[in-house]
Amino acid sequence: MPDQYNAGLDALESLNRLPIPWWSAWRALDRVGAIRPKRPVVFECVGTPGMIDGILAAAPLYSRVVVVGVCMGLDTMRPSPAVNKELDLRFAVGYTPLEFRDTLHALADGTLxxxxxxxxxxxxxxxxxxxxxxxxxxxxxxxxxxxxxxxxxxxxx
Incomplete structure (x- = not known):
């Protein structure tokens, strides 16, 4: 966490040297995605109770967690790790017709x-x-x- 803190201070120092107010530059950089570090993507594909909570606890800062495993029972998770790490939690269940088509063709022609x-x-x-x-x-x-x-x-x- 100290690395991110120091990076933020360094960024503010650099922005203060610009001929425009730092907050205007910050907003412009944020709009183009230059403020946040590159984010890892973590896929949860298991679907057992407790798995999402464990992933939220273990995921690095700013990660995107994509839940595709379907838990058929009740599950609980603590939101505080996700909040403190600014995690993006996304649930996905569907596939596009194009993904089905491409997968079926890859299975049929032996490339998959x-x-x-x-x-x-x-x-x-x-x-x-x-x-x-x-x-x-x-x-x-x-x-x-x-x-x-x-x-x-x-x-x-």
Whole structure:
């Protein structure tokens, strides 16, 4: 934190040497994004209770935290770390049609390999057991449904 404080004092010293009031220069620089340091972006993709709070506590100053993990239960977070670090907290759930299209094409032409995510495959008769198996997050990430398979469950792990 002392580095940011000293940087702010140095900036004010420099601005005071300008032929215009420092606050006018500060506002102009802020409008073009030159005042704040470059901001890291942290993605929360887990969706378990307590994860957002932990990320807010660990994120560096001025970070943007993008929450894409969907927590299905109640969760709590302390806003004070986010306030004190001036964090930008953003929640996102949607994808554009263009992102879906590009991803599907990348999967189809082989430029994107999704096989590390696939932990199991099932035929149509294996859909119900797959949901049961998927309840254990330590075993499965993604189970593909392949109508051409005759088996209940094939583990790829």
């Amino acid at each position: 390999d999704a096989s590390p995510l696939v932990t199991g495959r099932v035929g149509l008769d294996g859909v119900a057991p797959a949901f049961t198996a998927h309840a254990n997050p330590d075993v499965h990430a993604k189970i593909l449904i392949d109508p051409t398979l005759d088996t209940d469950l094939i583990l790829d792990v």
